[in-house]
Amino acid sequence: MAWLILLLAAVxxxxxxxxxxxxxxxxxxxxxxVSIICMIVSIILLAIAVRKLPIxxxxxxxxxxxxxxxxxxxxxxxxxxxxxxxxxxxxxVIVGIVGLKISSVSPGDMRANADSSSTQ
Numbered sequence: 207m208a209w210l211i212l213l214l215a216a217v218x219x220x221x222x223x224x225x226x227x228x229x230x231x232x233x234x235x236x237x238x239x240v241s242i243i244c245m246i247v248s249i250i251l252l253a254i255a256v257r258k259l260p261i262x263x264x265x266x267x268x269x270x271x272x273x274x275x276x277x278x279x280x281x282x283x284x285x286x287x288x289x290x291x292x293x294x295x296x297x298x299v300i301v302g303i304v305g306l307k308i309s310s311v312s313p314g315d316m317r318a319n320a321d322s323s324s325t326q
Contacts, residue, residue, distance in 0.1 A: 208258035215251030216271035270303045
């Protein structure tokens with residue numbers, strides 16, 4: 207469940223970043239309000255997710271999903287370059303996030319593993 211909350215936090219992060227771009231430096235009211243609200247919601251959801259996930263893993267995944275998501279939206283809808291190095295870099299960020307997910311172990315899992323190894 208913590209990973210789903212983290213994913214939702216990253217969606218709000220992507221939304222605030224795109225709204226920030228559309229706000230033209232906070233000079234347009236509606237996208238500015240959307241950006242600020244999404245920033246707050248994103249941080250709150252991140253805080254909830256780190257109750258169960260290691261902070262280093264959660265923060266890296268949150269920023270990585272956000273960065274990759276914003277870069278992809280920039281390419282698809284905002285006319286940003288599709289430079290091969292940029293595309294490869296986005297893929298590497300996504301691979302890193304998957305690696306973090308696969309390697310993450312919750313504190314409860316670590317205690318369970320320690321308990322089971324001490325009884326053997």
